[in-house]
Amino acid sequence: MHNRIKELRAKQDLSQLELAQHVGVRRETIVFLEKGKYNPSLRLAHDIAKFFQLPIEEVFLFDGEVGEKPGD
């Protein structure tokens, strides 16, 4: 699974620590997510998507979906 956390975070000029504090996890968890070393729980994925005000499928993408537009 891939995600756009780094890209979305950069757009909002947000540090990893700030994002971590907003979604209630440790900074290390955001590092792991951005490196693709960890697949989040549905709750965390939901919280992150909600923070960026996007649907989950626009933040987290399965391998076959990379490069596709959500809803295609």
Added chain:
Amino acid sequence: MKKTIVTFVISALIVASLALWALKGQIAGNTQEIVMAGIVLVLVGFAVTLGVSRLRGHLRREPGEDELSRMVMTRASSLAYYVSIYMWLFVMYISDKTTLAAHSLVGAGILGMAVIFLFCWLGVKIFGMKNA
């Protein structure tokens, strides 16, 4: 925070016990004892590093534990348990071929379990849990 304090207290007690053991002259200074003391110090260093990391997180107002840290502990523990079974089989195998006393073998086995857990924890941290 409570876990961090407990980690530091236990680490200090272990180092104090090692120091007492050495100062009372009960340490003969043979290779086996030096290796065991070295392993204990490495494990204490690992615990202190974890404690410092938790303390820094606490100062940054991060939660002490979250879903990733719990997952890392669970994965490392289950992996360490699995590997430890084979280590104990090996200890049983060498127990007939060595002159070491039973309590030394059991002590070495317990230390071995701690070292296995350390390596499993490091492995999970380095390689992540991509397919979890």
